[in-house]
Amino acid sequence: MTFDPLTIRKDFPIFGRSIRDGKRLVYLDSGATSQKPSVVIDAESDFYRNHNAAAHRGAHQLAEEATEAIESARGIIADFLGGATDEIIFTKSSTEALNLLAYSIGSAAKENPFHLKAGDEIVVSEMEHHANLIPWQQLAKRTGAVLKWFEVEPNGRLDLSNMKSVITDRTKIVALTHQSNVLGTINPLAEIVKRAHEVGAIFILDACQSVPHMPVNVTDLDIDFLVFSGHKAVGPTGVGVLWGRASLLADLPPFLFGGSMIESVTMTDATWAPAPRKFEAGVPNMAQIVGLGAAVSYLTNIGMQKIHNHEIEITQYAISKLQEVEEVRIIGPTDMNLRGGAVSFTLGEIHPHDLGQYLDNSGIAVRTGHHCAWPLTRKMGVPSTTRASFYLYNTIEDIDALITGVRDAQKYFA
Amino acid sequence: MTFDPLTIRKDFPIFGRSIRDGKRLVYLDSGATSQKPSVVIDAESDFYRNHNAAAHRGAHQLAEEATEAIESARGIIADFLGGATDEIIFTKSSTEALNLLAYSIGSAAKENPFHLKAGDEIVVSEMEHHANLIPWQQLAKRTGAVLKWFEVEPNGRLDLSNMKSVITDRTKIVALTHQSNVLGTINPLAEIVKRAHEVGAIFILDACQSVPHMPVNVTDLDIDFLVFSGHKAVGPTGVGVLWGRASLLADLPPFLFGGSMIESVTMTDATWAPAPRKFEAGVPNMAQIVGLGAAVSYLTNIGMQKIHNHEIEITQYAISKLQEVEEVRIIGPTDMNLRGGAVSFTLGEIHPHDLGQYLDNSGIAVRTGHHCAWPLTRKMGVPSTTRASFYLYNTIEDIDALITGVRDAQKYFA
Amino acid sequence: MELDNLYQEVILDHYKNPQNKKLATNYDAQVHHVNPSCGDEIDLNLTITDGVVANISWDGVGCSISQASVSILTDLLIGKPISEAYSIFDQFVSLMQSKGSIPGDESVLEDAIALAGVSKYPARIKCALLGWMAFKDASVQAQAKSELG
C-alpha cells in the first residue's frame, strides 16, 4: 500500500468541516492533539451501544464482553510497543502516567528498590514538557533528592558532553523526552540509556511525541518505563499508557487506591493485586481504552515507518520554505537528522499570538506560546514561538498554505 | 411530562441488543456502571468529528470551540450540583477525585490549613467503597493521623449513637458515602455534617451512588467536597467530578503536575494557576467532559426527583417480592426510609456467583461479590452477595424477571 | 439449556459432596489463596512423600465451580507422582484458557473434563483455577522444603 495523505484524510471526519466562514481546515496542531479517524470514534460508540458494563466486575455477558474489549486493547498496545500485555497500564494521560511514577517512587519504603533518599539524583533535560519536569521537581522537594538536567544547545540539541557529570553514581532516575514537542529534536537515547543503567538508574521515556509518529520498541530501546497519550496518537481523549518492565512494576508501589487494585482489604489495611491491576483503581476508562486499541490498529495498518517517512518529507519541505521567508527564525534543528515534525519559529517582531490569529483567520491551526515547556523557550531566548506540527494527514498543500499565511501576516502587521 | 421507563429505554441503544442467544437484556447492574443514552454517545462523537482540538491551548477556531465545549459542560455540572463553575474539577473518576483529596491534603505544608499531623483524626464508615477507604488508610499511614469509623448495624444503618466520640476535636476530615453501593442505605447527612463543622473538620461526600439517582445540592447539604463518576450517571467512562468550596480549593495544594495547571515554571520551581485549573494538569478528557455535560442535561430534563421516585417505587416492589422468596436474606434496610435502589441479598446456600451466572443465562445482569466494600460484607457476615441495582430505565417487568430467575435458580441448584 | 454445559452433573455432585474437604493436621505446605474479585477463599494443605502427592486436604468458601474444581483436583492428583500432577495441571490450565477451542483429554483429566464448559465463561475461569493455583503454590513450597530438609 502506498502512503497517500489525501486518502488518509478521508478517514478523518473533521476534515469535512470548514473554518472561519468556509475556509479549508489546515490542521497543523497535532503536537497538541491529533484528529480522530472514524474507526476510533466508532469503536467508542460501539462499546457504549453494545458492550458497556463494568469490566472485571460482573459475571454477566456484558461484563465479559467489556472485559474482553479492554483486555484485547491491552494486547494490541503491548504488541505495538514490543512489551508484554501485563506491562501495559492504562491511565488517563501521559501527565497522569508521569505523576504516577513520581508519586509511586516517592512512596517506596526504605527496603524498596525504588526508595529515594536525600542526596539521590533525578536527571531530566531543559527541553522537557512541564509534565515531565514538575512531577520530578516535586518529588525532589518531598524526598530531598537533587534535580539535575541536560542543557539544550542553541541548535536545539541536548548537550551530552557532560554526560558523566550529569548522570552519576547518585542518579536514581533519568526521565527524558524522546522528541521535543517544541523543537522537534529527537534525542539519541542509546548512549543515555546505557549510562543510566551503568550507574543503576532507571530510564523513563516521555514518548508523547514519538510513539504516535514513528516505530518505537521498548525492548530495542532497552528502557524501563515509557508513557504516551492516546489523544496525540489518533486515539480518544482521556486515555494514556504507562508501559513498565514487569520486574519493576512488581516492586513499584501503587498510586491510586480503590476498587479492583486490591488483593485484600480490612478497615485498617490493604494489600495489592499484581500489575497491571495494582495501578488501575476504579472502573476503567473503558470506551477510551477500546478506542485507543482501534487507534493503534489503524496506525499499525498504515505502518509507523511510512508515517514517519511522510512526516520527514513534509517537515523538510516546511523548513526549507520557512527559511526562505525573511525574518523567520527556526527554533530547533534545521537538518532532518534525528528530527520529527514539530517546527517552532518566530517571525521578526510579530508576536506569535498575532501570527497565530492571522493564520487561524485563513483556516490554518497552529499553536503559539511556550508549549508547556517554559524553561525551554526561555533558554532559547524567546518569550514564545509559533509551532506548526505535522501528522499523517498533512499534505504539501498544507505547508504551502502555511507559508502563504506567514507571508501575508508579515504584510498585515508590517 | 410523566415518567415512563419504556419511553426512556428507547433513548438507550444497548436495550436494542439481546443476551445469551436472543434473551431480553434485563440490566440490573447500574450501581457498577449505567448505560448511555444516544445523546451522550453522540455528544462525544460530535466533539471528535467537529470540534476536536486541545482546549485552553490554541488561538485557533477549533481550540476555541473545544474550550467552549468543556467550559459550558463545567457550567452545566455546577448548576446541577448547586455550586459555582470554578468549583468544578474534572477528574477521570471518583476514585481519582478521592485520591486527589487524600494526596493534596497529605502534601499540605505546616502553615496550610489542610495540614495533617500525627494524632489528627480521619473519620470514615464501615460501609465505604474501597475508593473512599484505602486512600484515607494510606494518608493516615503517611501522616501518622488516626483512621476512625462509624460502624454499621445489622439493619444496614450507620450507628451514630457514638457520634461525639467518633468525631472529636482532633478530627480533621470526615469522608462518607451518601448512599451505600451495597446496602442501598442513604446516610442522614445533616447531623454528621453539623458535627464535623462543629469540630472544624471538613466533610467529604462520596456521592457516586446518590448524584445519579436523586437531587443533590451541595449548598443545601452544606458539605465541603463532593465526588461522583460520570459513568454511573448515564455519562461516558473516563470522567469524574470533584466539587469543592472555592475557599477550600484556594488553599488545597495541587495533585497532578504538568501543563495548564501552572502560573510560572523554571527548571527548579513552579507556581500554580487558580482552581479549577490548578487541579487539571494536561490535555483534558475533553470528549468525556462534553459527554458528561450532555448526560447531566439529559437527567435534568427528565428530573432528578422523578428519577428518584421511580427508583423508590421499583425498589419497594423488588424488596417485597424478594422477601416472598424462601431463603432470601436482604443485606441492608428493608424499609424505604432513606434508601435507594441497590438491593443486595443472599439466597440460602447458593453462592452469589452461581446465582449470578444462572440469572445471566436468562439475560439478567446483576453483580456478585463484595462490591469493592469488603470490610462491609465481612461485617454483615457474608462472604459475598448478589446485588440488583436499579435506574431510570428499569421496569417492574425487569423486577419480575429477576424474581422468576431467583426462583428458578433455587430449583436448579437445589 | 446452555447453562448445563457449565454446571455439569459431575460438578454439582462434587459441589454437594466435596472430597477431602477437611484440613489434615499434618502437611508439608499450607497455603491460603483468595479470589479478590469475588472474595472466595481456600486453605489447602499438601503432603508430598517420595515424589508422590501423598495427601491434599482443603477448606474454603466459594461458588460451585471453585468448590467442585478443588474437590475434583484432590481426587485426581492424590497418589500421582508430582511430575504427572504437574502435567495434569498444565493440561487443565490450557483447557481453561482455551475459550472452548479444545475438548481436553478425558483419559488424563478424568472428572476435571466436566469443567471444560467454564472456559467459555471468562469471569469463571479464576473460580475453576483457584484450588489449582493453590495446589501449585503449595507444591512448590513443599518441594523447596524437602530439598532443604
Next chain:
Amino acid sequence: MELDNLYQEVILDHYKNPQNKKLATNYDAQVHHVNPSCGDEIDLNLTITDGVVANISWDGVGCSISQASVSILTDLLIGKPISEAYSIFDQFVSLMQSKGSIPGDESVLEDAIALAGVSKYPARIKCALLGWMAFKDASVQAQAKSELG
C-alpha cells in the same frame, strides 16, 4: 476581512507606538502579571494622588492586543478619579466578556472601544485584560498603602 474587526487601526497604532511604556521610578504600587497560557508578561507602576490616578507606567512583552490594551488604558485612566477609573474598568471587563453581544459605550471607553472585537475571540480576552488586571491589582495595593500610611 473579518480579522480587521479584531485588529482595528487604533490597536495597531497603539501597538506600534505604545503610550507610557517606560517604568516610572516613583510609584505607590508595582505589580508583575503573567499570562501563563502564552507567557506574556507585564510590569506596571501606579501612583494614586488624592484619589486620582496620577500616573501609570509599564513595560512588558506581549501580543498586539495585550500591548495596545495597556497602552490605551494608560491614556484613558491617567488623570481620572479612582472611582471613575473603576467604573471604566468594569465596563471594559463587561465588554470583553460580552461575546460581541454589547457594543460598549464609546463616550466612556474612548479608544478602548476598538478592543470590542476581541470579545468574539475567547482565547484573546485574557490578552486584552492582562494590563487591566494588573492595574486593578496595583490600585488595590496603592490604596491599601495610602490607608496605612
